[in-house]
Every structure is written in structure tokens, then in C-alpha cells.
Amino acid sequence: MTVWQHDLYYWQLVHHYVIEKDFRLLYQKNKEVWLEDENSKPKRIIRIKRADFDWGNQLKKDLLETVKRADLLRRQLKQKKIESDTIYVMMYPPVDSWEELMRPFYLGKKQQTMMKMTLIPSELTEREHVINGILAKDQIPSFPIYEDVDMAEVIIGRLKREVRQHTKKKEEEERSYFLYGKPIATYVLLALIAVMFYIVEQNGGSTHVLTLIEFGAKYNPAIIDGEWWRFFSSMFLHIGFIHLFMNSLALLFLGGAVERMYGTSRFVLIYFVAGLIGSIASFAFNAQVAAGASGAIFGCFGALLYFGISHPKLFFRTMGTNVLVILAINLVFGFMMPMIDNGAHIGGLVGGFLAAAVVQLPKQKARMRQLLFLVGTVILAVSLYGLGFVNEDKQLSSLLSLQMAQEYMQEGRLYEAYPLIYEVLEEEESAEAYFLLGYADYALEDFQEAKDSFMRAVELQPSFHQAHYNLALSHYRLGDREEAIAAVEQAIALEPNEESYQTFLTEMKSISN
Incomplete structure (x- = not known):
């Protein structure tokens, strides 16, 4: 076979893996591509290279460099272990000994990165033997052989174009998940929270319990008396500047991300449903006066987790690990600090997940699932609300009563x-x-x-x-x-x-x- 026929075969292979097998293109330059099989466990990486090596030591050097790059890629992809294949399309093998290079190469103390070499020869019978043996699982067909160099160049151009278009389409589809909407509601909520903080500060102070109760903080006796609207009004109040600053920062980034992914109308529903369930959970388990957007913000975490369940590969390739680590740190910190309302945090987290499942992602259509999660959300909210009336552990605490009494006395x-x-x-x-x-x-x-x-x-x-x-x-x-x-x-x-x-x-x- 001629050089240009090998070039054509190389692009036929790349086209097969990208288009037919749906491998993700990681890197492409000259006559070398790196591809990822997102569905394999452990993660599988394939490198296809069109090259000719005269000597075995040249091939070995290339393989050693490749396994190092594969290990770096493993860390970038946040994988514990990967399996790698390097497929060489060659006119002829090295003239000296090279067969020992067929054994797998390993890198890492626990051999986290494994690299195998496959050499596709020019002889058609030998090629078929390799394709049906070592690479049988990839189901590589017998590609047509062209004798006309002009026709081959046309085919190569078409294959390159289709690979490029397919890759670009997948990238645009993935980006569309994160750019569906604009964070309009997020900025409106931030503005409302800031305005309420200013008003409260001008009328007694945001750390003054009586002032917070007056402006709508979560106060269990008042809720029991029928002031259910406090479940919502408390979401716009904050206790001190640090509380305001931290929650506003979290809302800016988390809320903005969720609104971009779900769109404004879905985000608003997720935010308020999460905030409502977080407030009801606080009513059920926490005796203290409570205020803040924390429950709704944890609902944003819940919405991101729902996205992770719906699109796990994309989730973990982009934000997944960071989201889980930050969420875990916040939950652990909440359990360690007694003054943090972890009931509201966990309630908001669950509420946000359920609300996201009810409204669904923009391109999802699962009516039965939406109905089931809607029923589950209502049951959870009603159950927590009922628990708030019977849970004696959350009744007005001595500490809160004395704090309120002291503030009353300070006011005469x-x-x-x-x-x-x-x-x-x-x-x-x-x-x-x-x-x-x-x-x-x-x-x-x-x-x-x-x-x-x-x-x-x-x-x-x-x-x-x-x-x-x-x-x-x-x-x-x-x-x-x-x-x-x-x-x-x-x-x-x-x-x-x-x-x-x-x-x-x-x-x-x-x-x-």
C-alpha cells in the first residue's frame, strides 16, 4: 500500500472512533489524535498516530513519552485509573527488534496508567488479523481501498470535515447546557437582599432579634400562630454583614450557574421551593430565630446534583468534583458549628434537588417523573410542617427567650x-x-x-x-x-x-x- 493509502486509513480509523463509536476528541494535531471513551470503566484513552519509525528505540521512546502524557491526562480528567491504547498506522515496522514493545507499559506506584501498543501493518491479511484480534472490541470494519490518489484526497477531506463538525456539534451541545439562560433573577434577588439588609440596619440592626422578628424572620411561635409568610420573608433577611456577604457571594456564583443551566423561570421555582422547604425544616428542628438565604442557596447545590444525575459524564468532567467537595465542607462545617441552622441547609438541599426534578432541565421531557417528584415535594413539605407543631425539641429555647427579654429591657x-x-x-x-x-x-x-x-x-x-x-x-x-x-x-x-x-x-x- 502507498503512503497516501495509509493516510486515508488513518483518517478512516479516526472517523470510525469519533463518529461510529462516539469517542470524544481530546487532542488533534497533524497526524495524531487522542480520543476518550466516556462510557468505559476504567476510563479508556486511545491515541492514533500515523507515523513510520526506522528503529525500535525510536518507537520505544515515543511510547514512553506517550505513557507519561497519558498519566498527565489521567490526572487532568480526575481519574484513579485509565487504560490507554496507542494505535500506530505504519507503512512498515522498525527494521530491528520491536516485538517486546507489545507488552503493556505502566506508570504510577499503583499502576494507575496502563498503555498498550497496537501496530497496524500494511499487509492486508496481517491488518485483518490485528483488527479481528487485538482491536476486535472496537468493531473496526474493512474500509474501502481507493487506488486513485485524487479520490483518496477527496475522501480524506470529507472525513476530516465530518470529524471536525461532529466534535464542534458535541462541544456546542455541551456548552448549551451551561448557557441556556442569563442570571437576571439572581441579580434581582441580590438587590432585594441588599435593600432589606439596609432597611433592617436602619431600623434597629440586623443582629437585633426583635428587629429581625419584626421584619419577618423565622420565629416559631409566630408561625404556629399562623404567620406562615415568614417561611418566605426570612429568606431576604441576614444576621450581620458577614452573613450577608457570604450568602450573597454564594448566591452570585451558585445561583448564577443554576439560572444559566435551567433558565430564569425554572431557577425562580427551584430557589423558592428550596428556600421554603429549608425554612420549614428549620421550623421543624430549630428553636432559634433564623434568617438568611442559606436554604435556597443549598437548593442550588441540589439543582446541580440533579444535573449530575441526569448528565453524570459531563457533570464530573466539568464541575462535579468541585461541587461535591464544597458541599461536603459546608455540611461538615454546619454539623460542627452549633449556631448554624443545618436543618435549613439540608432541607434546602433536598428541596432544591426535588424542585429541579419537577421543573426538569430545559431539554428534558419526563412527565411521569415530574409528577412523582412533585408529589414527593408536597409530602416532604407537609410532613416537615406537621413535625414543627409536635416536635418539642424545637420549642422556644431558654437562650432565645432570655435574649429577647434582654432586648426588651434595653428598649425599656x-x-x-x-x-x-x-x-x-x-x-x-x-x-x-x-x-x-x-x-x-x-x-x-x-x-x-x-x-x-x-x-x-x-x-x-x-x-x-x-x-x-x-x-x-x-x-x-x-x-x-x-x-x-x-x-x-x-x-x-x-x-x-x-x-x-x-x-x-x-x-x-x-x-x-
Whole structure:
């Protein structure tokens, strides 16, 4: 066979693997291509090269360089192991010994990368023997042989063009999954969140519990009383600038990616369904006042996971590993930090996955699957909502009640603080509750009740230096100077650097003298 017939055979092989076998073209230059079989396990890489080597050591050198490149490719593709084939289309084999190169080459301590060489000879009978033997699994047909060089050049041109068009079409199809829509809703949501943060900051502060409740944070007693709209309003509130910044950054990247993949209308549904289920899960499992877009943002993770299930090869080749690692870090961090509402995170994650399955990707059509996931989403939301009414572990916590009582007192709303303090004391003997009760009584000039409360606080927590000091103040108001001195000295023993304690002691001693 002539040189140009070998060139034609080379392109016939490439065309067969790309068009007929649907291998992905990784690299093509001159008369060498690298192809990937995405469906094989472990991953299979094929290198087809049109070359002639006079000597075996030249062939060996090329093979050694090839296996190194294959190992680099394995790492780029994030594969634990790959199998590689190098297929040489040659006019003639090297003139010296080369048969030992037919054994597989391995690279890596655990032999993660394996390279086998196949040499396709010019003799037709030998070629058929190789095709039906070593490469039998690739089902390579007997390509037509052309004797006219002009015709062969025409065929080569057509094969090149079809390979190029097929590759370009696949690349455009893959890109289309990530460029279906524009992140319009993402920017609108970011703007609304920023505006709400500004409004809350101007009206009491985003770290002020009462202000957050007033503006629609998730507050279980209010939800139980029928304020279900808090499931949605809480998604636009954030507690402090760091919380706002981190969630906005996550929404910008995750929300933008999901909206580009699913389109604006589908993204909005995914976002709010995920946020709703995240809020309901927080209602079911978390007693604290909660706010933030975290549940909806984790819903974006869920939507990406649904894409990964629908298109696993494309998912893991592009974003998959990064998405899973970031998601795992966030979940682990959530379990480690008690103040993080992991119920909302996990609820949003599941809700986002279910919502994505309901709306489907733009080019998907699976009506029965949509219906099943819709039913599942409704069942999950209703079940979590019902659990929120019966789960005693999520009822208003002592810590939250005392925090709210303290904020009421700071605003001078003492009579609104009393019920919260008494609720805590009905559940448990708390030094902090008695301290706040004494503080409220002292402010209302009921010094005897204040003294009793502060005394109970120091009995429960002897190291509570603020209670000792306020007990001293109560004794003083009741005319018990000796008791006041003893109490403030105890406060100083616990906190010697507090100037107000020292000043009060000096005043008491001067009065006694």
C-alpha cells in the first residue's frame, strides 16, 4: 500500500472512533489524535498516530513519552485509573527488534496508567488479523481501498470535515447546557437582599432579634400562630454583614450557574421551593430565630446534583468534583458549628434537588417523573410542617427567650420581658433568668424582689460577678450597707479589673466611715 493509502486509513480509523463509536476528541494535531471513551470503566484513552519509525528505540521512546502524557491526562480528567491504547498506522515496522514493545507499559506506584501498543501493518491479511484480534472490541470494519490518489484526497477531506463538525456539534451541545439562560433573577434577588439588609440596619440592626422578628424572620411561635409568610420573608433577611456577604457571594456564583443551566423561570421555582422547604425544616428542628438565604442557596447545590444525575459524564468532567467537595465542607462545617441552622441547609438541599426534578432541565421531557417528584415535594413539605407543631425539641429555647427579654429591657419594655423570663423559670432554674428578673425589678424600684432574684442567681452560679455586683446595689438601696460591701467584694474577687466595682466599694466604705 502507498503512503497516501495509509493516510486515508488513518483518517478512516479516526472517523470510525469519533463518529461510529462516539469517542470524544481530546487532542488533534497533524497526524495524531487522542480520543476518550466516556462510557468505559476504567476510563479508556486511545491515541492514533500515523507515523513510520526506522528503529525500535525510536518507537520505544515515543511510547514512553506517550505513557507519561497519558498519566498527565489521567490526572487532568480526575481519574484513579485509565487504560490507554496507542494505535500506530505504519507503512512498515522498525527494521530491528520491536516485538517486546507489545507488552503493556505502566506508570504510577499503583499502576494507575496502563498503555498498550497496537501496530497496524500494511499487509492486508496481517491488518485483518490485528483488527479481528487485538482491536476486535472496537468493531473496526474493512474500509474501502481507493487506488486513485485524487479520490483518496477527496475522501480524506470529507472525513476530516465530518470529524471536525461532529466534535464542534458535541462541544456546542455541551456548552448549551451551561448557557441556556442569563442570571437576571439572581441579580434581582441580590438587590432585594441588599435593600432589606439596609432597611433592617436602619431600623434597629440586623443582629437585633426583635428587629429581625419584626421584619419577618423565622420565629416559631409566630408561625404556629399562623404567620406562615415568614417561611418566605426570612429568606431576604441576614444576621450581620458577614452573613450577608457570604450568602450573597454564594448566591452570585451558585445561583448564577443554576439560572444559566435551567433558565430564569425554572431557577425562580427551584430557589423558592428550596428556600421554603429549608425554612420549614428549620421550623421543624430549630428553636432559634433564623434568617438568611442559606436554604435556597443549598437548593442550588441540589439543582446541580440533579444535573449530575441526569448528565453524570459531563457533570464530573466539568464541575462535579468541585461541587461535591464544597458541599461536603459546608455540611461538615454546619454539623460542627452549633449556631448554624443545618436543618435549613439540608432541607434546602433536598428541596432544591426535588424542585429541579419537577421543573426538569430545559431539554428534558419526563412527565411521569415530574409528577412523582412533585408529589414527593408536597409530602416532604407537609410532613416537615406537621413535625414543627409536635416536635418539642424545637420549642422556644431558654437562650432565645432570655435574649429577647434582654432586648426588651434595653428598649425599656420591661413588662414585655417578664413573660419570657417566667417561661424560662417554669422550665428550669437559670441563673441568667434570675439575673434578668432582678434587673427588671431593680429598674422598677422593687428592690426587695430584685435582691431575692440576684441572691438566687449567685446561689445557682457563684462565679456570676455581675449578679454579685447588682446584689450589692440592691442591698444598698434597701439600706443594708454591710451586706452591700460583702457582695461587691465578692464581685471584685471574681473580676478585680472592673472599675465600677472598685468605685462602688470605695463609696460604700466612705459612707460607713
